[in-house]
Amino acid sequence: DQQVKQNSPSLSVQEGRISILNCDYTNSMFDYFLWYKKYPAEGPTFLISISSIKDKNEDGRFTVFLNKSAKHLSLHIVPSQPGDSAVYFCAAAQGGSEKLVFGKGTKLTVNP
């Protein structure tokens, strides 16, 4: 049973526009969420996180929104740049656990 779902395998946007990547989760015990970015032939790198006590966290061009009632989070990238083209993984953790549960990833392509 997939606890973290990224239902869009791919997304294509124009440079300068907003990219919105979505993630849904089923486990109501998750209380910490993270986004990772992965370039080909490299390991994933941490991008941004949010605790369940917040509904928004912002870091430069990247903002993560959390809707606990809908068990949904989204990553907004504004403005999108070609260098943002990568696979983005959503991950979730349950309080007290050292483990992360990852989604399958969404491949973002930002076209010049």
Add this chain to the structure above:
Amino acid sequence: DAGITQSPRHKVTETGTPVTLRCHQTENHRYMYWYRQDPGHGLRLIHYSYGVKDTDKGEVSDGYSVSRSKTEDFLLTLESATSSQTSVYFCAISGASGGYNEQFFGPGTRLTVL
């Protein structure tokens, strides 16, 4: 960047042979993890360690074993490699307990089992 190295970076082996992948960290982090990444599956946890000689299974642990005899090294062993274990393997580390710390990933090892 977190000091994590993986060796080898690429390996081709034959079905039935043993394979050991090494993860080395210079960050003195307590937690270490092994994941595999496959198309359509994302990142799946194989095993993890919460201290020297302390390990536990992840969601896809069958066919794999691990060992951690030193804080800095976490070994993943495929006792008898199968073609279904062809994958990209990532090691990760994290520093504190409670899960409220991001994991830092190594560069990966691409394993091909013929």
